[in-house]
Amino acid sequence: MKKKWIAVLLAATMAFGATACSSGNEEKDSSKKADSGEIEPCTINFKYWADNTEYSQLMQEIIEKFNKENGKGIEVVGEEVPWDGGAYSENLFNACMGGGSPDVATWKLTSTPLFVNNDLLTDLTPYIDKWEDKDDIPENIYNIMKEAGGSEEEMYVMPWNVQVLYVYYRPSIFEKAGVEVPKTYDEFLEAIKKCTMDTDGDGETDVYGFGMRGAKGGQEPWGSFIYGEGGDFEDLTSKESVKGMQDFIDLYENGYVPPTAVSDGFQETVANFQSGLTAMFIHHTGSSADMEEVLGDDVAAFPFPAGKGQWTSMGDTETVIFESCENKAAAFEWVSYLATGEGQKMWCEGTGQVPVSQTVQEGEYFQNNKFMKASIEGMDYAGIIPIKDTTTEWISTVWPSTVGQALTGEISAKECMEILQEELYK
Numbered sequence: 001m002k003k004k005w006i007a008v009l010l011a012a013t014m015a016f017g018a019t020a021c022s023s024g025n026e027e028k029d030s031s032k033k034a035d036s037g038e039i040e041p042c043t044i045n046f047k048y049w050a051d052n053t054e055y056s057q058l059m060q061e062i063i064e065k066f067n068k069e070n071g072k073g074i075e076v077v078g079e080e081v082p083w084d085g086g087a088y089s090e091n092l093f094n095a096c097m098g099g100g101s102p103d104v105a106t107w108k109l110t111s112t113p114l115f116v117n118n119d120l121l122t123d124l125t126p127y128i129d130k131w132e133d134k135d136d137i138p139e140n141i142y143n144i145m146k147e148a149g150g151s152e153e154e155m156y157v158m159p160w161n162v163q164v165l166y167v168y169y170r171p172s173i174f175e176k177a178g179v180e181v182p183k184t185y186d187e188f189l190e191a192i193k194k195c196t197m198d199t200d201g202d203g204e205t206d207v208y209g210f211g212m213r214g215a216k217g218g219q220e221p222w223g224s225f226i227y228g229e230g231g232d233f234e235d236l237t238s239k240e241s242v243k244g245m246q247d248f249i250d251l252y253e254n255g256y257v258p259p260t261a262v263s264d265g266f267q268e269t270v271a272n273f274q275s276g277l278t279a280m281f282i283h284h285t286g287s288s289a290d291m292e293e294v295l296g297d298d299v300a301a302f303p304f305p306a307g308k309g310q311w312t313s314m315g316d317t318e319t320v321i322f323e324s325c326e327n328k329a330a331a332f333e334w335v336s337y338l339a340t341g342e343g344q345k346m347w348c349e350g351t352g353q354v355p356v357s358q359t360v361q362e363g364e365y366f367q368n369n370k371f372m373k374a375s376i377e378g379m380d381y382a383g384i385i386p387i388k389d390t391t392t393e394w395i396s397t398v399w400p401s402t403v404g405q406a407l408t409g410e411i412s413a414k415e416c417m418e419i420l421q422e423e424l425y426k
Contacts, residue, residue: 041073042327044334047092048106049083051351056080058350062343066334069342074330076104096120096322103325104335107318109148110387112157115320116149121156122321127332128155133340137356140380144314148387156320158335161344161353163284163315164382165220166301166374168291173207173279181300185228185307189247195279196256205255211269211281212251212261214407219385219399220313221282222248230308233386236421237414240308245406245413252407262404284315285352288371301374306381314382317353354379390424398423 046063050056063078079102081088089111095101101120115121128134128142141159149156167188169181177195182188192209199206213221225248226232231241251257258264258272270287272278274294282304291299304312319335321328337343340357348355349365354375366372385391399420406416 039072039074039327039330039333042075042330044074044076044104044325044327044331045102046076046078046104046334047081047102048078049088050080051083055351058347062338062346065346066337066343070333070337072330072333074327074333076334093118093120096324099324101322101324103327104319104321104331106160107157107320109144109157109316109318109384110391112148113150113387116156120323121149122323122325122328122331123154123156124158124321124332125153125155127329127336128158131332131336133336133357136340136358138358138379140382141356144316144382144384145318148384157318158320158339159356160318160335160338161348161351161355162317162375162379162382163286164354164375164378165224165282165284165313165315166303166371166378167280167282168273168287168299168301169280170273170276170295170298171300172298173276177279181302182305184305185310188228188305189251192251192256192280193254207276208258208272208278209256209280210251211264211272211278212248212257213264213266213269213281214262214400214404215265215268216396216400217266218403219395222399222403223383223385224282224304224310224312227309227311228304228307232309232311233424236417236424242413242417245417248403249406249413253409262407285354285371285375288369289352301371303374303378310381312378312382314379314384316384386424388424390426394420394424 048059050059059078059080063076067075081091084091089108092101092105093111093114096115097118112121137159141162142155145157145159146152146155173195174181174191176199177191177197179191179194182191195207195209196205197207198204212218223233226236226241226244229240229244229247231238231244235241252261258277260268264272266283269278269281270283270290273281274291304310319338321331321335325331338347340359344355344357345360345363347353348360354372355361355366360366361376366376385395388394402411402416402419402423405411406413411419
């Protein structure tokens, strides 16, 4: 991360930095903290954010249960800290650089490079390698954690829960169009075409096969098309990546998505799907309760199907242990409890998040939920947009403006992908 940004963060005076405490003296040595691996009775200070008061109360219940049952004298003290539009991470960085880091905190992958580059996070690899539940979490999830930290070997982030995107569809429209749930990428494209219909015979399309999201956030479902043709984010200019972009353009140019798709955001794609204007759109379990409330049985889901490649976007929330923590082995007991223990089950059942523990995934609550099952099936090929200094701007402005030009014919698929490649990796 650029030194200028670090300087700005260091200059800010944040309440978080003034109040956050560690499990020892606040004047920490900058060298790596040694940990014998032995667990003695101790207090672990844990910072977390929660989307609402119910989730915060649930976290406190999980903490209470862990404290009563861990049997090792570990006491977790949890403090909710506001997400504050993402300022959570900046405030946490200031706290760490000022010598007031907590022991453990909840996390977003996008923050990882800045903290790793400043030696603020503990490498969890030695703990995970000897952890009895290591194989309970899919290998792909570990790989994503490592990628976020910029290493193929070291892992600084502990998996906790995810949101895996899948395809929502309207069974009634599929039945009317004579379409089966697609099993391949090519079948998916064909299903979009067949579900685009003039149902009342007036010569105008009144059902579109797919709800395309051309505004900010649309890069997530779009990525599945790129990988469907064998492309990837490493080289957006490859012929395979360009072909995936052309597929995306063709859906718009040939009238298989609403004409407003260039500017449609999340709210528009949801409204179009619920009204029956579109047969399919891509999102995650966060919208499933509302879908069932509005549509009842006329909504289902399937994982984005494989083509020459396969990818779907993954939202994430993890935990980290800070390098200043003096009781790392005890801290790992806590984060592992959240990852595969009773804490994982309680949190994911209580919030509707997708568990990373394969044992928890096999539970009745998750196996009886069709949206959870679609998420779980997509976990092995889920991924994230590469985390670069440029990523935020690329997502917010570069992607929607550039793809919008391609959809409307101002630039070609090849030109579009050249711009996206250059702007992401500059």
